[in-house]
Amino acid sequence: MVYYLGMKKMELIAPCHFGLEAVLKKEIIDLGYDITEVSDGRITFAGDADAVCRANIGLRTAERILIKVGSFHAESFEELYQGVKELPWEEFIPERGKFWVKKASSVKSKLFSPSDIQSITKKAIVEKLKLSYHTDWFKEDAESYPIRVFLMKDEVTVALDTTGDSLHKRGYRKLESKAPIAENLAAALIKLTPWNGSRILVDPFCGSGTIPIEAAMMAANIAPGMNRNFTAESWTHLITPQNWKDVREEAQDEIITDIDVDIQGYDLDPEMVEIARINARKAGVEKMIHFQTRDIADLSHRKKYGFIITNPPYGERIGDKDILPKLYRTIGERYKSLDAWSMYLITGYEQAEKYIGKKADKNRKIYNGMIKTYFYQFMGPKPPRRSE
Template sequence: MNTYELIAPCHFGLEAVLKKEILDLGYEISQVEDGRVTFIGDDEAICRGNVFLRTAERVLLKAGSFHAETFEELFQGTMAIDWEAFIPEDGKFWVAKASSIKSRLFSPSDIQSVMKKAMVERLKKYYGIAWFPEHGASFPLRVFIYKDTVTIGIDTSGDSLHKRGYRILASKAPITETLAAALLLLTPWNRDRILVDPFCGSGTFPIEAAMIAAKMAPGMNRSFLSEDWKHLIKRKCWYEAMDEANDQMDTGAKVDIQGYDIDGAIVKAARQNAAAAGVDHMIHFQQRPVSALSHPKKYGFMISNPPYGERIEEKENLPALYREIGERFRELDAWSMYLITSYEEAEKYIGRKADKNRKIYNGMLKTYFYQFMGPKPPGRKLENKGN
C-alpha cells in the first residue's frame, strides 16, 4: 500500500479534539496547524478517516507543497507534482477552492486558473493527449497558501463530513454535526451520565451524543467521492472499514439523553432526524420552554446552542433568556453546563463566571464555549477530555 500525508480540516480552536481522534484510530500526526491536522496513512486510512472521524470537515490527500510568490512559480510548482500518480487519463480535475493568508498571491480565481493550466500541461505530456474527456472519477483540489507556502490537497470526501446523511430538516440556526461532536468530546460526558439540551433545535447535540454512546461511526450512512478511485483505493478497504464500523456498534446502550425546544414543529423535525440516524430510541424529545427545565437526578450535563440574537430584534430578549438559563441551572443538583454562543454578556446574565471559556470560530462567526463545571460523582474518577 502507498503511504500518504492526509490533511483533515476542522473548526478553528478544535484541533486538539481532532488530533486525539486521529491518534485513537492509530495514525501518526505529522503537523497541527490552525484549522487542520495532518497525519500519515495509507489507502486504508483514507477509508477509515472518512468513516470514523467525527470532528473533521473532510479528508484530503496531500499532493504536494512548495513556495510561490509569483504566478510563474505557482505554475511551475504545480506542474512539478506527479499528478499522474493520482489522476487517470479520464479523471475530472479542478481547483474547487483556493484560500490565501499573508501571501503575495491572493486572487482565488487566478490561483485556480493557473493551477488548472499547469495540471493540464503536465498530464498532456504524460498521457500523450491534447484534450481530456474528464468523464471519469472526480478529483477536486483544495489549495491553502499561507506565507507564500502552497499546500495542495485532493478531496477524498466529496460532501463535507458534517453531512452524516441524517439531517432531513434543520432549524433556523443549526449547529453543524462536526462542531456538535467536537464540543461533546471536549466535555467529560460519557454515556452513563444524563445529557439534556434545552434548545435542541433539529436535534444535533442529542443525536451526536447518542451516536457517540452507541459507538456509531458518523460516516456509516453516506458515500464518499474517493469510492470511485478504484486505481488508488481497493474496494476491499471500504468494505473492511464498514465491517469495522458495524462490529463496534452498540445501539442497545442504555442512556438518558433528552432534547427540548419551545417550537413543536422543530421538535417533530428533531425526532425525524433521530430516526434517520437510527438513534430515535435513545433520545427523548419534548416541546418545552427553558423555564420548565428540571431534573430530579444529580450529576447531569446540559449542553446547548442557545439563541444569541443575530437579528437586531432578538437582542433585546437575550438578557432575560440568559438570566432564565442561569436560574434553571442553579436549580439542578450538582450539574455541569456547556453553552456555545456569540453573546458576549452570557456570563453576566447567567450570574456566574464560566470555569473555562474557549474561543471557537463557527464559520466566520466568533463564538465562545462557556464551560460551567459541576462536581464529580462520588466514588468515580472522571476523565476530563478538555485540555
C-alpha cells in the same frame, strides 16, 4: 518540495473548525495514525488507503479528508505554475478523470487572488498531464477529482479532496432548524466535556436535535460516516472497493447495541421537536433520546450530576437581541436550581456570563463558520465513585 509518497504511505490533511484542532488531533491518534503537523484549522497525519476510508467514515470532528499531493514555496504566479506542474499528477488522475480546483485560499501570502490561483493551478495540471498522457485534449468524462489549494506565508499545499460533501453531512439531518449547529461542531463540543453515556445529558435548545443525536451516536459508537458516500469511492486505482467494504464492516461490528442512556432534547417549538425525532430515527438512535416540547423556564431534573450541552439563541438566529438578557438570566436561574450539574454552552452573545450570573470555569473561543463564538464551561462536581 514535498512529493507524494506512494499509496502505501501518504500524508492526509483533515481541516476542522478553528479552535478545535486538539479535539481532532486526539481523534486521529485514537484511530491509530501518527500526526505529522498541526496548524490553524488543519491536522496532517500519515496513513494508507485504509486510513482514507477510516478517517472519512470514523472521524466526528473533521470537515473533510484530503490527500496531500505536494507542497512548495511560491511568491509569484510563475513559481506557483512551475511548482504545481512538477507534482506527479499522473499518479492520481487518470487520463479521462474530471478535475478542477474546487477551492483556493490564501493567508499572509503574496499571491492572494483565489480565482487566479485556481486558474493557474488548473492550467499547470493540464500541461503536466498532456506530457504524461501524450495528448493535447482530455475528455474529462470519468471520475471526479476535486482539488484544493492552500497558501500560508507563501507556502503552497496542493491536495485532492476524497470526501465530497463536508463530513458534517452525516446523512441523518434531512430536516433542520433555521440556524442549525453543524454536526461535526456539535460532536467536538461534546468531546470537550467529560460527558459519557453513563451521565444525564439535556439540551434545552435542541432545535433539529443535532447535539442529542451526536451524543447518542457517540454513546453507541456509531461511526458518523457509515450511511453516506464519498468522492474517493470511485478512485478504484488508488483505493479499492474492498478497502471501503472492510472499514464499513469494521464500523458496523463496533456498534454497541445494548446501551442504556439518559439523553433529552427540549425545544419550545413542537414542530422542531418532531423534526428532531425524525432525524434521530434516520440516525438510528431514536430509542436513546427523549425529545419533548418544553420552555427553558421549565427546565428541572431530580437527578444529580447531569450535563447541559447546548447552543442557545444569540441574536444571529432570532434577529432580536432585546430578549437575550432575559433568556440568559433564565438559563442561569434554571442551571442554579439543578443539583451538582455541569453546563456547557456555545454562544456569540458577549454578555452571556453577565446575565447567567456566574463566571464560567473555562471559556474557549471557537469560530462557527465566520461567526466568533465562545464555549462557556461551567463545571459541576464529579459524582462520588461507586464502591466496590
